[in-house]
Amino acid sequence: MGDTPRRGPSRRQLLLGGAAVGAGAAATLGAERAGLLPGTGPAADTTGVNGERIVPFHGARQAGVTSTPGAYATYVAFDLLESTDRDGMRAWLSLLSDDAARLTQGRGALADLEPELAVRPAGLTATFGLSREAVHRAGAAAPDWLRPLPAFPKIDALEDRWSGGDVVVLLHGDDPTSISHLLRMLVRDSRSFATVRWRQDGFRRAYGSDPHGTTMRNLFGQVDGTTTPRPEDAGFDAAVWAGPEAPAWLRGGTSLVLRRIAMNLETWDEVGVDGRENAIGRRLSDGAPLTGGTEHDDVDLEATDASGFTVVNPAAHVARARVEDPSSRIVRIGYNYDDPVEAGAVDTQGRPAVSNVGLLFGSWQRDVDAQYVPMQRRLAEADLLNTWTTPIGSGVWAIPPGCEEGGFVGETLFA
């Protein structure tokens, strides 16, 4: 009975779904945004309602890469059971896609006894990623970059419990109830194939909080992600989507790097505004470069002050992270985390810790080795922000392309 929608799809759902299948990712993005405009559909009689906002699941690209990030993220990584062979991989990935295809569109999962928890997806997306091991189990060849990042011993304090995993699923959305329900279905349907390795939850400003769509702030109070390329920017496609250099199954997909970066609020609290702005290279109040202008203006790394020193510290985060060629950039997706303090956790002075916060730093890129790793090396070598941040989790996954109705994400591995 859970297979039967309690009400038919709305005209808008049909319309949006159809547009996306026909015209690919650019149309998907446009259609998703259209759903927020007043007067475009059945939900428009109530101001600002976005519970019925649908991001199409089917299409040339997986959802969740170019769509506007929802306010909440739940990430889950699975370890494959030894018994999960090629047929098992196919069956499992097919089940996962079926769950995601239904719940992201506001329908209950197969045999879902709580289909009412699915009716307001609020922009829910599910994005699937595969490790080298997962690709091999499916009998396919993996790109070179599909392996753990090289060690960055000056900064890393990686923990197994936040790192790796054979299959990762990223859930983004504006409503935690829908996310929780999809997570449950995915985990339930994974029991015969895999175990949960870790789960990580994050948040951005809630839907409706911000009238201006400003760049998110992290829990250091910094505007975070200003320079990340947007889908409409020149170079975006080249920076993100795998092309002929990739194995056939991955073309039209991308890669995900996910780093769990702990942020030490206690020591950050000891730094004044000047010190903070010097470490970042931007004004805290509005994210503008220290060399002037507004948030989205270029940082002038050459500008000097009266004493002849550069205005922006050469070790400031903006200076070390800078990538000139747009097609070599990474595309950031960041979520704050603020978890309960763990039993026995202490701060740098041995006192009971008072916070357990940080950033789920995600990035999409065509080639991890060519784009992510060189930038991360520069940051690891000298980035003033390293004083207060510690990577404690890390992983790299291949993000296969999307699928059409009746297909499943990962099907290209079995072609």
Place this chain on the structure above:
Amino acid sequence: MGDTPRRGPSRRQLLLGGAAVGAGAAATLGAERAGLLPGTGPAADTTGVNGERIVPFHGARQAGVTSTPGAYATYVAFDLLESTDRDGMRAWLSLLSDDAARLTQGRGALADLEPELAVRPAGLTATFGLSREAVHRAGAAAPDWLRPLPAFPKIDALEDRWSGGDVVVLLHGDDPTSISHLLRMLVRDSRSFATVRWRQDGFRRAYGSDPHGTTMRNLFGQVDGTTTPRPEDAGFDAAVWAGPEAPAWLRGGTSLVLRRIAMNLETWDEVGVDGRENAIGRRLSDGAPLTGGTEHDDVDLEATDASGFTVVNPAAHVARARVEDPSSRIVRIGYNYDDPVEAGAVDTQGRPAVSNVGLLFGSWQRDVDAQYVPMQRRLAEADLLNTWTTPIGSGVWAIPPGCEEGGFVGETLFA
């Protein structure tokens, strides 16, 4: 510098704040709702924006009891340090109120280096509660009911790490960034007085998800909280607000019972729709009584079917929880929780657990012993829902009345 607002209070803030101080709780509620209407203030130029929604902190009642619950809850309980005496209590409670008074109104805390994280409170409220020990430290007398609930051995599996605490703070709001920032300030300012005992996070449907304002669903898919009295209902004031029977410092306040109730989704999954509806006494699809009508119609506990049995099972949740006299009811405030599975957790069959979900069940009542305990005894004795639910945390706190500008919550203890 954090003490200086980056911009002055808006006309609306002044207006709403003033109205609340003048006219008490009813006006507060009205004013808060008014803030959501289009055309009433500076935020109304953007559809559905609620980031700048302000719930007044000052007034005859504490905020958070009668205000519309935000989508997110973070609850934190503190254990007092032995060194915290009467003067310490006064200083600490005063600091906590100062943080809450500023951040809930969109201003940074004293010496707040990230005041930008405070500018969009999105309906943020902070509500403070005190245990018997906290009242005694302040040198005041506690009402009889201010103690742990009696044991309910047939159902309880209470854990210390989710129970008790000398001071509890309930944060509700529609944006997790604002909640996170206030939590941080509260914990930072508590270091000299107390340690964090526990923290619990919960959620309801996000702001903007639901066009109809329907009753929340819990993670069993049930409509949850249908019969809870609303501030405009007859009997609400008598059910909630402490009167002459209470110590003078508590008059105009109330009490909080908080139960952490684990919900077993694995075994719940084995029950079909009929079994679920029988356990609850309501239809799953819309929350209507099994005896017919719509959600808010009365349940007819006497109605019988063709065989002469009552339609509603006498052990159904609605039958056992029923309280006839409106002034003897409790006022429910519920949030779902869905936390990562803990290391080593297993299900009832010894397999790795696949979920860690439940309900943060809160209730307000004038007198815990007269209202909460009798109802809980009936439920503990026989409620079909007990099959799938387990209380794992419990606490009781006195909720003092509110304070005016320049005062602090708890000041009546020192009068």
